Amino acid sequence: MSALYSLPPWLMALVVLFLVLGSTLTLLGAFGLFHLKSFYDRIHAPTLGTSWGTAAILLASLITWSWVQDRVFVHELVIGICVMVTTPVTLMFLGRAALHRDRAEGLRTVPGAGSNNDPAQEPSESGAD
Amino acid sequence: MTTVLWLALTWAQIALGLAASLSAWRIVVGPRAQDRVLGLDALYIATMLLFIVTGMRLGTPFLFEAALVIAIGGFVGTVSLAKFLLRGEVIE
Numbered sequence: 001m002s003a004l005y006s007l008p009p010w011l012m013a014l015v016v017l018f019l020v021l022g023s024t025l026t027l028l029g030a031f032g033l034f035h036l037k038s039f040y041d042r043i044h045a046p047t048l049g050t051s052w053g054t055a056a057i058l059l060a061s062l063i064t065w066s067w068v069q070d071r072v073f074v075h076e077l078v079i080g081i082c083v084m085v086t087t088p089v090t091l092m093f094l095g096r097a098a099l100h101r102d103r104a105e106g107l108r109t110v111p112g113a114g115s116n117n118d119p120a121q122e123p124s125e126s127g128a129d
Numbered sequence: 130m131t132t133v134l135w136l137a138l139t140w141a142q143i144a145l146g147l148a149a150s151l152s153a154w155r156i157v158v159g160p161r162a163q164d165r166v167l168g169l170d171a172l173y174i175a176t177m178l179l180f181i182v183t184g185m186r187l188g189t190p191f192l193f194e195a196a197l198v199i200a201i202g203g204f205v206g207t208v209s210l211a212k213f214l215l216r217g218e219v220i221e
Contacts, residue, residue: 004134004185004186004188005131005134007134009130012130012131012133012134013130013133015134015137016133016134016137019137019138019140019141019182020137020140020141022141022178023140023141023142023144023145023148023178023182024144026144026145026148026174026175026178027144027145027147027148027151029148029171030147030148030149030151030152030171030175031148031151033151033152033155033167033168033171034151034154034155039161039163039164039167042155042164042167043167046152046167046170046171046174049148049171049174049175049178050174053174053178054174054177054178057141057178057181057182058181060185061181061182061184061185061193064185065185065190068188075193075197076181076193078197079177079181079196079197079200082197082200082201082204083174083177083200086204086208089204089208090170090204090207090208090211091170093207093208093211093212093215094163094166094167094170094207094211094214096211096215097163097211097212097214097215098161098163098214100214100215101161101162101163101214
């Protein structure tokens with residue numbers, strides 16, 4: 001097999017812990033995305049995968065590669081920072097778009113439906129356009 | 130201990146594959162466009178993690194670079210789709 005199995009037992013236990021934690025959290029997040037009823041509930045579920053799901057698996061990968069290659073491996077941190085910085089931006093954008101669409105259709109279940117001034121539009125209209 | 134690591138790697142691959150399948154189900158079923166975009170975002174993350182775990186198992190660094198590209202591409206894709214839903218066009 002690969003060099004992965006040359007890890008000492010205590011490090012292997014850490015890698016196993018992080019792998020199981022990360023993949024299980026990601027699965028739970030995806031199950032929430034599958035199971036929850038409304039979009040505003042569902043938007044919260046995949047963040048399990050983007051926070052500790054990603055962090056744990058990247059930590060497992062970082063530990064493994066640092067041991068196998070016998071030097072400090074920091075490439076994983078690039079992915080980690082990329083995912084953790086961009087996910088809140090993405091989801092805020094998506095939530096705002098969904099709110100805008102629901103209001104435009106006059107859906108009674110969202111706050112501010114049917115009014116002319118749409119707060120979801122404000123930040124982009126005060127800017128460049 | 131080696132068996133435990135083998136089991137953990139297998140479980141991680143199965144769980145991430147299941148997570149990707151559930152996200153794909155959300156893309157197919159919807160019911161609305163924003164649900165599909167959210168499902169695509171979750172699918173990107175699950176696939177990226179699956180690439181990393183598979184790279185660990187095979188002992189190759191090449192899958193890691195693919196995971197980096199997926200992470201960046203997922204961000205750009207989801208933001209542009211959300212902007213399209215919000216404004217009706219991507220570049221104004």
